Amino acid sequence: MAEDAVNLEFADARRIELLEHLDRLSNGQLFSPELWAFLWLGDIEKLHHWVAEAENNAQVTFVYLEAMIKQSKILQIWMQRTTSLADSVASTATLPTSSQTLPSTPPSDGRSRSKETAELCRERDEMKCVITQSGPPTEAVHIFPFAMRHLQSPISMQNFYNPWRVLGLFWNERRVDSWYQAVADPGTETVQNLLCLAPNTREYHERAYFALRPVRIDKQKQTLVVQFYWLPWINNPSSISLSTRPSIPSSSYSRADRAGHFVKLFNVMSDYKISSGDEITMETADLERLPLPGLALLDLQWILHRAVALSGGAEPVEVPYDENEDDDYHGV
Numbered sequence: 001m002a003e004d005a006v007n008l009e010f011a012d013a014r015r016i017e018l019l020e021h022l023d024r025l026s027n028g029q030l031f032s033p034e035l036w037a038f039l040w041l042g043d044i045e046k047l048h049h050w051v052a053e054a055e056n057n058a059q060v061t062f063v064y065l066e067a068m069i070k071q072s073k074i075l076q077i078w079m080q081r082t083t084s085l086a087d088s089v090a091s092t093a094t095l096p097t098s099s100q101t102l103p104s105t106p107p108s109d110g111r112s113r114s115k116e117t118a119e120l121c122r123e124r125d126e127m128k129c130v131i132t133q134s135g136p137p138t139e140a141v142h143i144f145p146f147a148m149r150h151l152q153s154p155i156s157m158q159n160f161y162n163p164w165r166v167l168g169l170f171w172n173e174r175r176v177d178s179w180y181q182a183v184a185d186p187g188t189e190t191v192q193n194l195l196c197l198a199p200n201t202r203e204y205h206e207r208a209y210f211a212l213r214p215v216r217i218d219k220q221k222q223t224l225v226v227q228f229y230w231l232p233w234i235n236n237p238s239s240i241s242l243s244t245r246p247s248i249p250s251s252s253y254s255r256a257d258r259a260g261h262f263v264k265l266f267n268v269m270s271d272y273k274i275s276s277g278d279e280i281t282m283e284t285a286d287l288e289r290l291p292l293p294g295l296a297l298l299d300l301q302w303i304l305h306r307a308v309a310l311s312g313g314a315e316p317v318e319v320p321y322d323e324n325e326d327d328d329y330h331g332v
Helices: 002-006 013-025 033-041 044-072 074-078 083-091 115-124 146-152 163-170 173-184 199-206 295-310
Strands: 139-142 194-197 210-217 223-230 279-283
Touching (some): 013 044, 044 074, 044 163, 074 146, 074 163, 074 295, 115 139, 115 194, 139 199, 146 163, 146 173, 163 173, 173 295, 194 199, 199 210
Antiparallel strands (some): 223 279
């Protein structure tokens, strides 16, 4: 069951048919793992669109999509490899020539980290890691990366390779707009964009060692259920045919990297090994002050973390010191 959920899109017969058709239109050309992952994870209606475009002019279509993925550096930025990388994309203003629709609401300026919001996150989660239930030290961790905070600025949104524009190539406008609205006006510093995690659990999540799948939220928005999934290192080639069907192996209760190093997580109350498919429940008693994590943000994380894993990028990265970082924001 766990493996079915993490590979859900890849079992869709219509999606398989469309990707096989795209492969034929490309004459079996090999593409980057990033483009391959985005096409397999993207919305069906967008896949139909790119099939129609490729039927009209395959070479232009594939060159365009590869360039957008490469130049946007979307997965590198999502992985927070460096804040300067996101800033460089944000500052390169180029008037768009694409017909892609940008999200509808003008974004607010980037903001610095908020200690107050971090404390509210810890209060909501009772100072405990929501996954392992371990107590302090715990950290208020962003779902949508703080490093991407400038990408919603008016100037950045005019950049032809802005990651938001790239998301709009593969997911429908309604879905992308829901992601965008979750961070554009409030910014990244909201309780809805934070999870309380133990330090090692934070590192594993930021490196896409695991992802959280949003499952359900009750009508009162007081109880949220997510599923935990380990994302193993996948040894895919540097170029791959579009018809190759992805598979994220079920990792059960551990995760190994390319060197064979293992990591595990345990529920400290029961000594139970955290396993793929486990449901994690988060609750709040104060909807106004202490809202639960946003479903749209978790949805975006669920997609992009799997894209990182499929493209072979879920490996340890060095994140340089950020002048906006504050030790008080994380540890408590």
